[in-house]
Amino acid sequence: MSFVTAAAADKNTYDVIVVGSGAAGGQTAYTLAMEGARVLMLEAGRHYQPATETPMMQVNGDAPLRASGTPEKPFGFWDATIDGGWQVPGEPYTSASDDPARQFVWWRARMLGGRTNHWGRISLRNGPYDFKPHSRDGLGFDWPMSYEDLAPYYDKVEMLIGVYGANDGLENTPNSSPGVLLPPPKPRVSDLLIQDRSRKMGIPVVAGHRAVLTTALDHKRLPRLLHPGNAKAQKILAADMQKRAACFFATPCGRGCSIRANYQSTTVHLPPALDTGNLDIVTDAMVRSVNQRADGKAEGVTFIDRKTGAEHRVKARIVVLAASALESVRILLNSGVANSSGKVGKYIMDTVGANFGGQVPLLEDMPLHNEDGVDGLHLYTPWWLYKEQLAGKLGFARGYHFEFGGGRGMPSMGTGANLEWLNGGNYGRKFKEDARRYYGSFVGFAGRGEMIPNDDCYAELDPNVKDKFGIPVLRFHWKWSEHEIRQAEHMQKVAAEIIDAMGGRYATKPQSGDKAIKQGGIIIHEVGGAMMGTDPKKSVTNSYGQCWDMKNLFLTDGATLCSNADKNPTLTIMALAWRSAEHMLGLMKRKEL
Amino acid sequence: MDRRTTIKWMFAAAATAPSLQVSFAAGAEAMARDVAAGQQGYGTDPNLVAEWKPGGPWPLTLTEAGRLTTKALADLIIPADDHSPAASAVGIVEFIDEWISAPYPQQRGDREIVLPGLAWIDGESQKRFGKTFHAASEAQRAQIADDICSAAKATPELATAAKFFAKFRDLTAGGFYTTPVGMKDIGYVGNVPLATFDGPPIEALKKAGLA
Secondary structure, rough: EOOOHHHHHHHHOOEEEOOOOHHHHHHHHHHHHHHOOOOOOOOOOOOHHHHHHHHOOOOOHHOOHHHHHOOOEEOOOOOOOOOOOOOOOOOOEOOOOOOOHHOOOOOEEOOOHHHOOOEEEEEEEOOEEEHOHHHHHOOOOOOOOHHHOOOHHHHHHHHHOOOOOOOEEEEEEEEOOOOEEEEEOOOOOHHHHHHHHHHHHHOOOOEEOEOEEOOOOOOOHHHHHOOOHHHHHHHHHHHHHHOOOOOOOOHHHHOOOOOOOOOOHHHHHHHHHHHHOOOEEHHHHHHHHEEOOOOEEEEEEEEEEEEOOOEEEEEEEEEOOHHHHHHHHHHHHOOOOOOOOOOOOEEOOOOOOEEEEEHHHHHHHOOOOOOOOOOOOOOOEOOOOOHHHHOOOOOOOOOOEEEEEEEEOOOOOOOOOHHHHHHHHOOHHHHHHHHHHHOOOOOEEEEEEEEOOOOEEEEEEEEEEEOOOOEEEEEEEEEOOHHHHHHHHHHOOHHHHHHHHHEEEEOOOOOOOHHHHHOEEOOOEEEOOOOOOOOOOOOOOOOOOEEEOOOOEEEHHHOOOOOOOOOOOOOHHHHHHHHHHHHHHHHHHHOOO | HHHHHHHHHHHHHHOHHHHHHHHHHHHHHHOOOOOOOOOOOOOOOOEEEOOOOOOOOOOEEHHHHHHHHHHHHHHHHHHOOOOOHHHHHHEEEEHHHHHHHHOHHHHHHHHHHHHHHHHHHHHHHHHOOOOOOOOHHHHHHHHHOOOOOOOOOOOOOHHHHHHHHHHHHHHHHHHOOOOOHHHHHHHOOOOOOOOOOOOOHHHHHHHHHOO
């Protein structure tokens, strides 16, 4: 089994259809195929091959416009995203409000592996509080599971994909099991300066966690732990792990990685799953709806071949939606299934984002040295004010972390630009001296915080607008609460204080929260819309992502999340997907499905 | 130079210094041909492992006069020194042409600043020295640049010209420091495969007061 045509998929029989090939779809299909289920994966975008398509080692000067972002490549020319961005041609979405503050913007990618090809690879675990937020502060919703339920799956995912980090034992920032994490990269000068000054202010700075191989994976030990008693899976995984090279500390991760040193579904989940012979993949397959059998169960799905426009119906014992939270919501709403609770589309969340940066004289005129490292964060600041927050001293109920960066990275269009606030504006030889002096002396802080689900943030079908396939599109409603706005203000204020403590300066002062906060959807951590729970009247699925109304329909992407902790959601989505897939395997084995 | 841009710049100039109106409008059309109506970009799925050059994804539009003025100004901002050659030696004229000829909103906006700015600086040179900016001497070019290189110090009637200079300087710098020559000049020594990443040298830590 392998990449097949839509027509071939129509004729075959499968145990499970998985809609989507990113973090959720990749993990679901991997777990199912490795354990013997026959899987059909449907991906709306084109086939994508990182080994031959990744621009490794090119510099920004090699690209049109020096690789600057454009509407066609929002994160820059070299970014791995194909046919994606906040706007996808022919596939619109709409907003209920004309007010930009009430609008949500929706990032999508149309390619095999989805957004995992370009993502930041930041892999943080939710902590115990993050599963019981309502119990802790009376806001939002508790999950129908605890940290302990998901901890073994966090371990599994980290071992499979390879995550660097350290076990720092901080509050609500869990350790991984011994032997799971890879060693973190050494900090850069700016990291160490931020750490030194932060600690003096009582703010922790610890090793970042990202899905990058700082050393090769242990192909002898890990496959046995991940697939106990399954010799075939162990053999396939051991062989595949040996084909993944360790990071060589050059070329940015957002381009994807041809040597497979970081996690993307296309280089980590799909190759071994395909090697089992249990996985078929159809690309350019845009799913319209879940089809219902007479007995109320899911029959399969209808998809449209992007290239021919032809409609296809495929069937299986189980249907999994892993199309990204809001695309899965859209499929559910267009199918008219699994929504007796009326909760489909409700409580969508993004991550709260606010940035702040400055310039630090102590970092000027550094001796030449290579600071590429693993590209993304080497250190980060986990949330630290849990006690003050619970005591009501902060004015907002949930935490955030800082992702920060600085140093002598690959020059871009921003290099040497906007120095006028520092040097008064000049040109010529003096300008060249200044460009050298200031290069590498800038630091930036990205606050990334938890948003509390609220009644004003939801998606519904637009009654009038359809995409180019004739499929009704989503219409978004959005409103930040005071919790998020005050949190964003706090982010900029604290970042400015850390820059002050380094003796640094900034071009503009910290802003008020309503100005500092990024628009909903800009951080691209959208989750929710089909919440899991314990009560079928108040939730869409159980803790396994199994729909209350349709027992053989599962959601394994971010749609089921009851809260959106400040920890970036991808690792949690993968851990949930592994747990769900195991549950499906048990149900099939026991002939319950 | 499209009509809307010309009018916008004439208006901006007229608001502060009516005498500049003629020099802003006149000559701007001579700096570049129009971007073709309906010009497309590189699309949402460009080949990332192909070779890309200015003029490939969309046609360049600077005229010879526009190129000469661009070269003179870019080399005034980044001249040759002990570290590296002047900006034009590493293709900055072609890069700026690519930038202002691109069909995207950011670049179309910058075009509306750069082209009238080039026309203005040529006109200003004609007014002061009786010759175009590229034909003027280095000292004469510097005389104009000194008046507009700092927004804080520029006189109110030169505010628009100072905004143009800042934009052009950013484009020149970004274009230059992203080339191999520019990266070496500024001290970027990364993008080489390493067996291990050893962190900063002790001298760097000492410089930051961390060792």
